[in-house]
Structures are given as C-alpha cells and as structure tokens.
C-alpha cells in the first residue's frame with residue numbers, strides 16, 4: 001500500500017529556532033482547524049538510544065560514534081514512517097550533524113530519505129551572529145561551541161545536503177530566514193508552504 005502522507009522535513013543548525021518556528025505553525029494550523037503532526041527526529045532517536053545504548057541525554061546523541069548514530073537513525077526513520085502514515089507531517093530534524101570529531105554526519109542519508117519520501121524540504125536559516133547569541137541565552141540545552149565561521153560553514157553544508165536530497169527524491173526546497181525577533185514571519189512563511197503542498 002502506498003503511503004499518502006505529506007512529509008515536510010524542516011532542518012537548520014541547532015539553535016536557529018526551528019522548533020520555535022514549528023510551534024508557531026501549529027498555532028496557525030489550530031486556528032484554521034488544519035491537522036498537522038510534528039515528529040522530532042531527535043526525540044525518536046532518543047527512544048531508540050535509550051533502548052539500545054542506555055543514553056538518556058539528547059545532547060549526548062551527536063557525541064556517539066557515528067556507526068551507532070547511524071543504527072539509531074535508521075530505526076528512527078522506520079518508526080517515523082509508521083507514525084506519519086497518511087498524515088501531513090513535519091519532521092523536525094537536521095540536514096547534517098556535527099560529530100565530536102568535527103566531521104559532519106548526514107541527517108537524511110538515502111536510508112532515511114527512501115523511507116520518508118519527503119514532498120518538501122525546508123531550511124531554517126539566519127545570520128551566524130544571531131544563532132550564536134540564541135545559543136548563549138538558551139539555558140535549556142548544552143549547545144556546541146561553534147564560532148561564526150563554523151556556523152557559516154555548517155549552514156552552507158546544510159544547503160548542499162538539502163539540494164542533494166532533492167535531487168534524489170524530487171522533493172521541493174524552500175529556505176526560510178528566522179530573523180532576530182521575527183519568528184512570527186518565519187512561522188507564517190512555513191505555514192504558507194505547508195498549505196501549498
């Protein structure tokens with residue numbers, strides 16, 4: 001049976017504000033009585049990491065050896081596909097993950113994109129200076145230290161990764177700027193894109 005779900009992948013470097021923007025979309029959707037499911041890829045990975053490797057802290061996920069991260073990632077893609085069956089679904093995730101050695105791990109390699117079959121990819125971006133400030137004031141998470149040049153590089157790598165996924169899957173691509181103090185505008189843009197697929 002064909003999965004008729006409409007999966008939209010939303011990614012961006014940690015702390016850019018993707019979860020904030022997605023939560024704003026959910027409020028807009030509620031006001032219009034539109035059903036949207038949100039799945040946080042990292043939360044599904046946490047369930048699996050806890051079952052397989054007894055990991056309890058989500059900020060420790062990206063520090064695991066990459067072969068373990070890939071095992072968890074593969075199982076997460078299967079669970080997300082099952083949970084999103086026939087639903088409009090936002091998958092809150094990362095195009096690339098900075099590992100503890102500084103190398104980038106693909107967030108949506110072929111075993112993830114083949115399972116999810118996304119219709120739309122969205123990159124949330126803003127200028128590196130603002131991301132750095134947001135990470136500094138966000139006490140809820142243990143964010144990595146990335147200087148402005150590395151944040152710029154990480155955003156560039158994310159664009160390349162997203163375009164490669166579009167080439168493989170035929171998904172469309174949108175880039176949304178989450179400017180300082182303007183998360184509402186970013187949320188409204190994302191909501192417009194969702195309604196158009």
Ligand code: AP5
Nearest residue numbers: 014015016017018019020041042061062107134181182183
């Ligand atoms: P995940 O749970 O997604 O965590 P994260 O990316 O590290 O961080 P967040 O998602 O919490 O940050 P955010 O960008 O959503 O920012 P927020 O809205 O909080 O992932 C956890 C882990 O799972 C990853 O580290 C990785 O290991 C793993 N993982 C996930 N997907 C994977 C995959 N596909 N493959 C392998 N591993 C994967 O906002 C941050 C702050 O900014 C807040 O204080 C907020 O108030 C503020 N803010 C937001 N917008 C604005 C604005 N416009 N102006 C001013 N302030 C703003």
